[in-house]
Amino acid sequence: AQTVTQSQPEMSVQEAETVTLSCTYDTSESDYYLFWYKQPPSRQMILVIRQEAYKQQNATENRFSVNFQKAAKSFSLKISDSQLGDAAMYFCAYRSITGGGADGLTFGKGTHLIIQP
């Protein structure tokens, strides 16, 4: 079974600064998907960014980018020019590409991101 670990329960950053959230995972599969979801106080789960394991290029979405290190099984999220609206819980998630066994997302415990004005 896959596991996802987020070692930072809470992070704090000044507005306009850059912050990196860490995520590691464990899997025996060679192909899979990785995601970062944002959960603001409203509890809505919002997709931030996704990465296909077979792609070497790191995914980017505006101010959000990832550092995907497949060999190290690491998938960190970098938020540049952080804004007050970025304050939320951030979840790293893994999904098998085969879907033959257990499907769905395996989530980390989350990182609470605080933005200091």
Add this chain to the structure above:
Amino acid sequence: DARVTQTPRHKVTEMGQEVTMRCQPILGHNTVFWYRQTMMQGLELLAYFRNRAPLDDSGMPKDRFSAEMPDATLATLKIQPSEPRDSAVYFCASGFWGFGNTIYFGEGSWLTVV
């Protein structure tokens, strides 16, 4: 703007009562998931369907929880009888397995059992 729709958004009920949560997945998605989120356990997969067929419900307490998908536009999660430990946010999510693989979440149903 396609979205997963869940009802009710909030529910307060007394212990022992039946609770039914409903979900309308995004049109065209062939996989529907039910997740539960609590402070202690985080996000847990309760059950999921593909093409309306239940594939895995190993995350659900079988004696009191049931999940069904009577048609492609409706998934239900029922708790009978409800207990205080069932208090949580329940998310429905949908995706298309085979392409893309991104899973989209509804806004969640906040359940409080008193």
